[in-house]
Amino acid sequence: xxxxxxxxxxxxxxxxxxxxxxxxxxxxxxxxxxxxxxxxxxxxxxxxxxxxxxxxxxxxxxxxxxxxxxxxxxxxxxxxxxxxxxxxxxxxxxxxxx
Numbered sequence: 001x002x003x004x005x006x007x008x009x010x011x012x013x014x015x016x017x018x019x020x021x022x023x024x025x026x027x028x029x030x031x032x033x034x035x036x037x038x039x040x041x042x043x044x045x046x047x048x049x050x051x052x053x054x055x056x057x058x059x060x061x062x063x064x065x066x067x068x069x070x071x072x073x074x075x076x077x078x079x080x081x082x083x084x085x086x087x088x089x090x091x092x093x094x095x096x097x098x
Contacts, residue, residue, distance in 0.1 A: 018098070021096050021097070021098060024096040025095050025096045025097065028041075028094075028095050028096055029095060032070050032071060032087075032095075034071060034072040035069065035070050035071070035072065035094075035095065036060060036062055036063060036069040036070075036072065038060055038062040039060035039062065039069055039094070040094050040095035040097065041069050041070045041089075041093065041094035041095050042060075042069065042091070042093075042094030042095075043059065043060055043069045043089075043091045043094070044057050044058050044059040044060045044091075045057070045058045045060075059080070065077075065078060065079060065080035066078050066080065068082075068084035068086060068087060068089050069089070069094075070084065070087055070089040070093060070094070071084060071086050071087040071089065073085075073086040073087070075087065075089075
């Protein structure tokens with residue numbers, strides 16, 4: 001049993017968690033090999049709210065608006081609205097990340 005004095009006390013759970021995320025990311029990339037590599041299939045980047053600014057989402061500009069960021073098919077509306085007609089993505093899935 002690990003104790004507070006054991007140098008691996010925090011490392012083991014962290015390494016297991018990290019390994020699980022790496023495995024999930026590998027599985028996701030294998031399932032969606034054509035995903036957008038700029039946004040990793042998320043469609044953009046979420047900026048958390050601060051005391052002075054509300055939560056914000058910057059859309060990925062790597063593709064035309066109708067291109068799905070998960071499967072890279074022309075499955076979104078011309079305004080970039082989902083869900084994707086090919087894979088069902090609707091800004092709710094992307095490559096697992098830390």
